[in-house]
Structure formats: structure tokens, C-alpha cells
Amino acid sequence: MLVSYKWLQEYVDLENVSAKELAEKITRSGIEVDGVEQLSKGLKGIVVGEVLECVQHPQADKLKKCLVDIGEGEPVQIICGAPNVAKGQKVVVAKAGAVLPGNFKIKKAKLRGEESNGMICSLQELGIEGKLVPKEFTDGIYVFTDDVEVGADAISLLNLDDEVLELDLTPNRADALNMLGVAYETAAILNRDVRLPEIEMEESDEKAEGYVSVTIEAPEDNPLYTAKIIKNVKIGPSPLWMQTRLMSAGIRPHNNVVDITNYILLEYGQPLHAFDYDRFGSNEVVVRRAHDGEKIVTLDYTERTLTSEQLVITNGKVPVALAGVMGGADTEVKDDTTTILLESAYFSGKPVRRTSKYHGLRSEASQRYERGVDPERVRPAAERAAQLMAKYAGGDVLQGLVEANHLTIEPAVVSVSLEKINRVLGTKISKEEVKQIFGRLQFDVQVEGSLFTVTVPTRRGDITIEEDLIEEVARLYGYDKLPKTLPRGAATPGGLSKIQQKRRMTRNLLEGAGLFQAITYSLTSEEKSVMFSIEHREPVKLAMPMSEERSRLRLSLIPQLLESLSYNTARKNESVALYEIGSVFLNEGEGRQPEEREHIAGAMTGLWVDHPWQGEEKPVDFYVAKGILEGLFKKLGLDHEIEWKAAQIEGMHPGRTAQIYLAGKEIGFAGQLHPQTQKEFDLKNTILFELMAEPLFDYEHPELHYEPIPRFPSISRDIALVVDKGMNAGALESIIKKAGGKWLKDVRVFDLYEGEHMPEGKKSIAFSLKYADPERTLTDEEVAAAHAKVVEAVQQKAGAELRS
Incomplete structure (x- = not known):
């Protein structure tokens, strides 16, 4: 609600109370005032002028040469380009030396060889929004329709010397959605009378x-x-x-x-x-x-x-x-x-x-x-x-x-005792003070002993129970006068829940890896709402969307992250790495609220700095995302439960994308954006990942058992396996770990070869295996026996051959 300070003065005496002071008092009484706008701020030297002559500019088809009386003796010449300027009009004139909003100073000038001593103004040029200007004056200067005096202060005539209070009303305070309601409120705060309009007509x-x-x-x-x-x-x-x-x-x-x-x-x-x-x-x-x-x-x-x-x-x-x-x-x-x-x-x-x-x-x-x-x-x-x-x-x-x-008007009658008012507020307000507060609100009140029975005016439909009356007493008595007390009760130590700890751990790891946090819209377009969704559902449609671009609830965080990448790269910030921990919304059917689920997503484009201290940079690729996520899984204690499997996902590169599984259940994916999709978002090489947060944060992994630092040396064996090109290293690694027995402590891929001397449709993947026993030094024979089981397992289960 926008409240004119000058208009409000017609109903309540505001003497010795400025607009800013009134705003402070109203806010303290319970209605927040968002701000006070001074309409004339930056305006100076604006008067009423009368156009005595208006002829075509000799050197310009769209300009008029006007002779204007501004009430200062001799008329002045002003060049004006407004299509509606004409002889006989009374107009708004910014004199030479005047100041318009934005500290725009009007000076004497020559326009196409003709002198101009001021400016004939539109209302927009005085700082009034175009949507509020009368339609006949939206494309030209403002013409006074009232009989106004030449040379008079136009700022005052246009009410621009006013100040406007912006009230941020809560839904229950409908009584303050009008000037009389604000007047009653102001009068109660200042303890002054309300002057209602007089209705007299024949x-x-x-x-x-x-x-x-x-x-x-x-x-x-x-x-x-x-x-x-x-x-x-x-x-x-x-x-x-x-x-x-x-x-x-x-x-x-x-x-x-x-x-x-x-x-x-x-x-x-x-x-x-x-x-x-x-x-x-x-x-x-x-x-x-x-x-x-x-x-x-x-x-x-x-x-x-x-x-x-x-x-x-x-x-x-x-x-x-x-x-x-x-x-x-x-x-x-x-x-x-x-x-x-x-x-x-x-x-x-x-x-x-x-x-x-x-x-x-x-x-x-x-x-x-x-x-x-x-x-x-x-x-x-x-x-x-x-x-x-x-x-x-x-x-x-x-x-x-x-x-x-058919209306029966029955004002609400509410009772409250003085004891309850003081008990709830922790005060010692007297009976007379409470009665005076209800009087200032112009409530009819009957007092019997310590009981107040209030007949509430119909304009205050928000007051129906005794707690409402207590609130009225509190806000007019003054919230700042209420006594301060410390809470009593048993203290409990605060702390983060396990979910909060893991969420913070995730955020810290991603930021430590070089990604910046983004917070994007939950609303998107119909087309983007279904892109990259891990769980496919019909997107939830808004009943009253702001626009088609914000008409659906998202099923994935990635489209908005891609928009952010596109926005940055268009402004020459070509290497960008973002992540977001936010909600997606799954449709639960008509008439039901959508299910809100937390996801973790990242998007990277441009160059990736491997070692900042060495200045090493490389184009971002799938393995950057894989490395970041493996670090996250290890931090969460899930690295031994994670599997990566090659996948084809719409919108993603078919040969550079993997689905991620936790204990056999899909929880997300990582990979490179498809070149066609990159083109649609006006991006170059872009890497993405998205995970469901709930399985990661809720997974109950076995209790950690710490082992002492090994006292005995380990023994390493390398193995190079020739397999079909369709076989992935993760599947081979799983077979090796299961076959390696209790002495196999670590398995790492260290080489991939697909060059010459390799049979058609084959590739070579090399692994480094580490064997150790915490109790003693293993013999070569024991390691050889364990290693033989590994070789046998990959030959039988993966059709692998040892590379010579």
C-alpha cells in the first residue's frame, strides 16, 4: 500500500511528525514500512509556462520553436520535439539552470542553429513512471487541464513535493489497504483524532x-x-x-x-x-x-x-x-x-x-x-x-x-482480563493504560473489575480472539517497552545432524576442488524441465506461471547450470566450474504435492587448472569430473560401494558418459555434454555430473576400522590384459578384487593401449596390484599363487588374454 503523506494529513494532524518519523513509528507498531520515497528528490527550477507561439523549426522537421511565458517578464524561446505541443497550452517548464532526476541539468543551448532557454517536460522526465501517466500524454509533454497560474511552482501543483510511504502489509491487515484505515492506525499511534470526509450533496x-x-x-x-x-x-x-x-x-x-x-x-x-x-x-x-x-x-x-x-x-x-x-x-x-x-x-x-x-x-x-x-x-x-x-x-x-x-452485520465482541494481558506480555500495565489504548484505537470497551469487553469495529476483521486484543495492547504500548527476560530450561548442546554434516562436507570438498557454488531458479521451461532427469516423471506445471520460461518445476539441476555457464562464457569468462546442491520436484499425480528431493550437480567448461602452483592447464574432460566425484565418495566413506558403467543418456555424449551406482542402485551420472546440446547452449567442451543426495547422505556403510601402518613390505605385480573394446576397466577391477583374496590390498589402472600390433576390436588395459600381509612378509610363492587366481578369473569371466 502506497500512502501519500500530504493526503494522510487531511485525516490526521501530522504536525511535528515528519514522513520518516511517521514511518519509524508505524514500523514499531507492527506494520512494516519498506521505505519513504521523496517524489521531488533531485528536482529544482520547474515552473508552469504558457506557450504563446509555436512554429515549425526552420532546420528540423520534428522540432518546434516555441515562445513560452514562464512568469519572469520577457518570454523565453524553447525548442521542443514533442508531437503534442501547441499554442495556448499551459505546460511544465524546466528553466535554464533547473535540475531533473538523475542530476540532469538544463542549460541554455542551440538546437539546429536556434537558441533554447529551457525544456518543456513530459511527466516521465520528472521521474513519474510511464505506466502511471495519463494515456493522452504518454508520448508527449504534459498539458495542464486545470486553470493554473503562469510561473507557479509546478512541483507543488503536480504533488511532487509529497513523500510516499510504502507499507508492507500482512494478509490480516486488510484494514490498512486504504487511506482511512491508515489514518485510524496513525491516529492511534500518535494519540490524535481522525477527521472523516464530510458527505454533503443535493x-x-x-x-x-x-x-x-x-x-x-x-x-x-x-x-x-x-x-x-x-x-x-x-x-x-x-x-x-x-x-x-x-x-x-x-x-x-x-x-x-x-x-x-x-x-x-x-x-x-x-x-x-x-x-x-x-x-x-x-x-x-x-x-x-x-x-x-x-x-x-x-x-x-x-x-x-x-x-x-x-x-x-x-x-x-x-x-x-x-x-x-x-x-x-x-x-x-x-x-x-x-x-x-x-x-x-x-x-x-x-x-x-x-x-x-x-x-x-x-x-x-x-x-x-x-x-x-x-x-x-x-x-x-x-x-x-x-x-x-x-x-x-x-x-x-x-x-x-x-x-x-441479505447481510447481517454483527461486530465481534471479545473479552480479555488485565491479568492475562500482563502475564502474556510480562508487564505491569495499569487498567487505565489498557483502557486508553483501546480508546486510541476507537474500540468501544466496557470494563468490569479487571475484565475488558471490547466491541471491535467491522473495519478490523482481523481481531476475533483475546490474543488479538493482547497484541493490540502490546504494539501500542510499545514493543520496545516490553521487559527483557532470559529463557529458562535445560540447555542442550547444539550441533549439526549427520545429514547436515555430510552436506557441509560435500560443499567444502567441491569448493576445495575448484567449483563455485551456484543457486539457480527452481522454475524452468517445459522443454528444459525434462532434460537430464535421473528419474523420469511428467513435470509439475504451475497454475499461474510468471512466463513460459518459468512455467514448470525442474526435474534436474543441470539445465539451469548450463544457462549459468552460457551467461558467463558470453561475457568472456570462458573457464567456469559451478556446482549446486538444490531440490528437484517429482510429480506425485494430480491433486498431490510434488515430492521434493535434494540433488548435487556440477557443470564445467573451458580449461582446468591441475596444479595452480605449476600453472598447468588442460581442457576439462570426463576424468576431471570422475576424479572430483571419487574424492567425494572417498570422503563420505563410499568409495568401495561405487560402480561406474558406460551409458547413453539423452543430451550427453554417447561415448563419454557413465552412470554411477551405489550398492547396485543408480544414483546419478557424469560425462560430457553432447556436441549438439553444447551448440544449443552456445557452449564449447562441457562436462557435467548430477547425483541424488539422499542415497549418498543416508547410506549406512559399515563402521570404520582403523589399521596400523604396515610393518612389513608389500609386493607389487603388474598385469596387462587384452580384452574387447566394449569391456570397461571398472568391470575388470571388480573381478580382480574378488579373486585377489585377503592379501590383495590395492588395484590401480595405469595404462590403456589401442595402437598398432593390437588385434581388431581389442584393447589393452594394464593394472598394478599390491599384495601385503600385516602380520608378516609374504613369500614370492604365496604372491604368485594369489596372482595366478587373478589371471584365471579375468580369463574365465572377462575373456581376457595376457598381453605379451
Whole structure:
């Protein structure tokens, strides 16, 4: 909620309280103020000017030479390129020497040979967002529609000398989604009075009930609907003060009638809607549920198909508005509108939320109805709007409100004792202080002994139980005044869980290996959501995505890491190594929450520094990833349970990719990105890995047993095996370890040969085997016998031959 400090002063005396001081007090009382924006910051020397002459620039087709009176004696010449500048306009002028936002200084200059002594400004050039500027001025300079004095301070006229407080409201504080609600809050904090708007207007003798009737067919969704008729309105711009207040609150001005409905929305928190009565199509308003398949074109000129769960306003035949969300285009107020049918109603939050979500429409009105509006303001808001339409649109207000009312208003009555207030807060607040706090909040309170019985105004729908009253006392008494106490109880030592320890160990190892941590989006596109997924599921689709690029929950961390690599390499950072420990989301079926699982992934491209102190660099390859992961498995105590198997995975290089197994179960993969996929991401040689974290962190491996440093020497034997090219070293290593017996302590691959003198379809893999006994020195005969079993096993199980 954006709150104008100057506007707030109309309802509460803010003397001796600056905007920043007020923001601090509001924050301390429980509503966080995100910031205070000074609208005129950086502005100086901005005045009202009148264009006395406007002719074509002799040297430029798109420039005009203007003679402008700025109230300082002789008119000045200003060159202007705006297409809408014309003689007789009163405009915003930045004089020579003026300063615009961004410390942009206006100087005397020559443009195409003609002198220019200032600048005729658009609202955007004064720091106002383009989306808030009235449409007729979005592509040109701003022209005053009110009668303003030449030479007057334009900053003040445009309300740019105001300050705006941005309130970050929690869902329960719907009462502060309007200026009167903020005024009540401010008055309670400062212990001052609230000045409510005075509603005084003359109604014609003609009665509104002769023009319209109201019927509610869904009273549970719409217990109260009121209609007011205003005739003979003249559509035009709203007064300048109203336009500037709307813009400071983040709403674009349209015309006097629409602006008044938006102004009341901000002032009272009560959404209104103005229908063109002559385009309404009948003299009856019927509120009902829509029929399945029924259609309406809303104010954004989008045709929408309705369902029976949605509440609509109809003319007895067809829908003319989505109740509480948006009006229909057919009954829109236009320049030729003369009679207004003004709606002010109380809609329940549930049907409004349902309609808003279904159509992806989030309006100022729906936001307030969803959180709850004050039913006591439905009628006063309509009367106040009619008053303003009579004053600023020249309308004749017909007598009376036409309504259908099924609403029973019963303010909440809540009791709390003084003892409980002090016990919960740990204070010694007196009875009189508590009574005064409820009085400042303008709550009706009855005191019997130490019991307070409070009748809560309908504007404060968030107060329903005694704890709510205790909170009100605490925040107005002052959170900083509450006594400080140390917690009591048995102390327990803190520490990381086993999972947390392993997660931290993993992070430290990956960072120690040279990878940088990345944190990427959990949302991705439909195409990328299924890439590289270890477990294949239909991706979870968001009901209301921000965009198609962020419409699905990811099944793998890798696509986002590839985007990060691509982003870096496009900016000349060509050697990048990233990792992420994050969640993927597995679809559990319609109507069920997805299962969230933790994964570990890495992506590397460019050069890899093997020994920084030696300056050795090489292109990153599969063995870099394999080495990092083997170090991780060893750190986690899982190295003896891991198997690597060659694999073909979509998007990965078919000959340089391996699946990883832990105790026989697949937990991930590592390998090189397929050249075609590399091209799609605009990358060069790229290596990836992804693992499921849960099996790694949860695996119960045998207890560690420490052995003394060997006292007796080991004996090494090398063996070179000729095998089929399809045989991988990991399978051979497993066979050797099983056949080697208790004396075989270590097996390492040290050579791969596929050159000349090697039979077709064959390759040679050489292993170094280490034999040892901790109790004694082995004899050559014992080692030879154990080694013979190894040779026999690889010959029988792998078809290997000893290389001569």
C-alpha cells in the first residue's frame, strides 16, 4: 500500500511528525514500512509556462520553436520535439539552470542553429513512471487541464513535493489497504483524532428506484449490493489534485468518473464500479453464478469463458462484469457517457479469489475483496463517490440507494482480563493504560473489575480472539517497552545432524576442488524441465506461471547450470566450474504435492587448472569430473560401494558418459555434454555430473576400522590384459578384487593401449596390484599363487588374454 503523506494529513494532524518519523513509528507498531520515497528528490527550477507561439523549426522537421511565458517578464524561446505541443497550452517548464532526476541539468543551448532557454517536460522526465501517466500524454509533454497560474511552482501543483510511504502489509491487515484505515492506525499511534470526509450533496427529486432494480440470486457470495444513479455527467479529465494522488498511489488516471471510483477505492478501501447506464442493456441488476461456457469481454478487451463457480453481475440476461474483479467492455464508461449506474457491493472473498485465479486477473478491487472489506463502508463509499461525481463531473444524483440486502452485520465482541494481558506480555500495565489504548484505537470497551469487553469495529476483521486484543495492547504500548527476560530450561548442546554434516562436507570438498557454488531458479521451461532427469516423471506445471520460461518445476539441476555457464562464457569468462546442491520436484499425480528431493550437480567448461602452483592447464574432460566425484565418495566413506558403467543418456555424449551406482542402485551420472546440446547452449567442451543426495547422505556403510601402518613390505605385480573394446576397466577391477583374496590390498589402472600390433576390436588395459600381509612378509610363492587366481578369473569371466 502506497500512502501519500500530504493526503494522510487531511485525516490526521501530522504536525511535528515528519514522513520518516511517521514511518519509524508505524514500523514499531507492527506494520512494516519498506521505505519513504521523496517524489521531488533531485528536482529544482520547474515552473508552469504558457506557450504563446509555436512554429515549425526552420532546420528540423520534428522540432518546434516555441515562445513560452514562464512568469519572469520577457518570454523565453524553447525548442521542443514533442508531437503534442501547441499554442495556448499551459505546460511544465524546466528553466535554464533547473535540475531533473538523475542530476540532469538544463542549460541554455542551440538546437539546429536556434537558441533554447529551457525544456518543456513530459511527466516521465520528472521521474513519474510511464505506466502511471495519463494515456493522452504518454508520448508527449504534459498539458495542464486545470486553470493554473503562469510561473507557479509546478512541483507543488503536480504533488511532487509529497513523500510516499510504502507499507508492507500482512494478509490480516486488510484494514490498512486504504487511506482511512491508515489514518485510524496513525491516529492511534500518535494519540490524535481522525477527521472523516464530510458527505454533503443535493439529490434531485427523481428517485433512483425508478431507473434500476437489484436482485441477488447468490446471497452467500454477495450478501449486499447497492446501486446509485447519476445523470447528466460530462466525461472529462479529473481535477489535477486527484490525478496526482492516484499516480502517487500507483494508479493511472483515465477520466473524472473512473478516477473518482479509484479514488474512493483508495480512500475507503471499498471497490466501486461505474457502468454506462445507457449501454447496460436493461434497468435491472441481477447478481448470480455464471453458466458453464458463458462468455464476457472484460475491460482489457479479452474474451473470457466462465464457469458455474464464478460470480457475475448481469443485466438479467448476459454478464456485464466479473463480480469484484473486472467490469465488462460493453458497459465501459466512454467519452459520450451521460448516465452512470454506480455499483457498491459486499462480495465474499472466496468467489472473488476463485474468479481472479481462474482468469489470471489480479486487480486492486479483487485484492481488497479477497482480504475482506468493511461492510459498514459500502453505502458511505457510494454516497461519497456520488458527491464527487456531482462536483467534478457535473452530474445530478438521483435520490436514494437501490439495494438488495441479505447481510447481517454483527461486530465481534471479545473479552480479555488485565491479568492475562500482563502475564502474556510480562508487564505491569495499569487498567487505565489498557483502557486508553483501546480508546486510541476507537474500540468501544466496557470494563468490569479487571475484565475488558471490547466491541471491535467491522473495519478490523482481523481481531476475533483475546490474543488479538493482547497484541493490540502490546504494539501500542510499545514493543520496545516490553521487559527483557532470559529463557529458562535445560540447555542442550547444539550441533549439526549427520545429514547436515555430510552436506557441509560435500560443499567444502567441491569448493576445495575448484567449483563455485551456484543457486539457480527452481522454475524452468517445459522443454528444459525434462532434460537430464535421473528419474523420469511428467513435470509439475504451475497454475499461474510468471512466463513460459518459468512455467514448470525442474526435474534436474543441470539445465539451469548450463544457462549459468552460457551467461558467463558470453561475457568472456570462458573457464567456469559451478556446482549446486538444490531440490528437484517429482510429480506425485494430480491433486498431490510434488515430492521434493535434494540433488548435487556440477557443470564445467573451458580449461582446468591441475596444479595452480605449476600453472598447468588442460581442457576439462570426463576424468576431471570422475576424479572430483571419487574424492567425494572417498570422503563420505563410499568409495568401495561405487560402480561406474558406460551409458547413453539423452543430451550427453554417447561415448563419454557413465552412470554411477551405489550398492547396485543408480544414483546419478557424469560425462560430457553432447556436441549438439553444447551448440544449443552456445557452449564449447562441457562436462557435467548430477547425483541424488539422499542415497549418498543416508547410506549406512559399515563402521570404520582403523589399521596400523604396515610393518612389513608389500609386493607389487603388474598385469596387462587384452580384452574387447566394449569391456570397461571398472568391470575388470571388480573381478580382480574378488579373486585377489585377503592379501590383495590395492588395484590401480595405469595404462590403456589401442595402437598398432593390437588385434581388431581389442584393447589393452594394464593394472598394478599390491599384495601385503600385516602380520608378516609374504613369500614370492604365496604372491604368485594369489596372482595366478587373478589371471584365471579375468580369463574365465572377462575373456581376457595376457598381453605379451
